[in-house]
Amino acid sequence: MSTPVSSGVAQESTRRRLSPQQAEKIATMVDVAVEILATGGYDALTVRDVAKRSGIAPATAYTYFSSKSHLVAEVFWRRLNAGVPEPDPTLEPFERVAQVLRGVSMVVAGEGQLGGAVTVALLGNDPDSEHLRWRIGGLIHDRLAAAVGRDHPDADRLIDALQMLYAGGLVTAGMGHLTYEDTSERLVAAAALLMGQP
Numbered sequence: 236m237s238t239p240v241s242s243g244v245a246q247e248s249t250r251r252r253l254s255p256q257q258a259e260k261i262a263t264m265v266d267v268a269v270e271i272l273a274t275g276g277y278d279a280l281t282v283r284d285v286a287k288r289s290g291i292a293p294a295t296a297y298t299y300f301s302s303k304s305h306l307v308a309e310v311f312w313r314r315l316n317a318g319v320p321e322p323d324p325t326l327e328p329f330e331r332v333a334q335v336l337r338g339v340s341m342v343v344a345g346e347g348q349l350g351g352a353v354t355v356a357l358l359g360n361d362p363d364s365e366h367l368r369w370r371i372g373g374l375i376h377d378r379l380a381a382a383v384g385r386d387h388p389d390a391d392r393l394i395d396a397l398q399m400l401y402a403g404g405l406v407t408a409g410m411g412h413l414t415y416e417d418t419s420e421r422l423v424a425a426a427a428l429l430m431g432q433p
Contacts, residue, residue: 261299263289265313268306273347277355282306301363307356308367310349314342315374322382329430331382332397336422339375340404344415354409375401393429400425 253261267288271280280303286296300306319338322331343350357368379397383390400422408418427433 257299260289260291260295261309264291264296264299264306265310268310269346269349272307272310272349272352276348277303277307277352280307280352302359302361304356304359304361305363305367307352308364308371311343311353311357312367312371312374315339315371318342319374319378322378328382328384328387329427329432331384332379332426332430333423335375335378335382336397336401336426337419339378339401340408340415340419340422344419350409350415351411354406358406372398396429397426400429 264285267285268280271285271288282296282300282303283293285306286293289296300309319335319342322334324331326334343353356364357371359365376394376398379394379401380390383393383397387393404418404422407413408415413421
């Protein structure tokens, strides 16, 4: 089953705007990739196999995804867009930050080997994956900035520290050293220290 995504994400890819039919093909490929990653991990994934299981010609699949890293980065980008809403403005700043950190750290929880695959894909140097890495970083930055708020006396430095905290947590969980659930709570505890919470 497809994870719902905002229409903007569904109608665009790294390379171009998409027709509804193209967006549907990409959504199918993303779902198939998640199935493969959940059981076989990053090493088991190929764009060609995803294309075959999706009923799409490999040449067509490669027009959408230049590599398996690009495909995995797209999975994560879509999960973040669907799973990390804008922070609730009725909450206090620390609670908003905790909401964002929990959201971004839990988007691949319980998905087998997907988290490790995301870590490998985002650390690669494929140009399309790098493009998505910047978009992912931008989304996380924007969510954290909204959570911290502009009235915080040292907002820019706090947002930077929270981003570094999250990046380290993602790598730690992706390497299998902690579960995503444990990582989520440790990120929130570390954010509490940064923000002077009791």
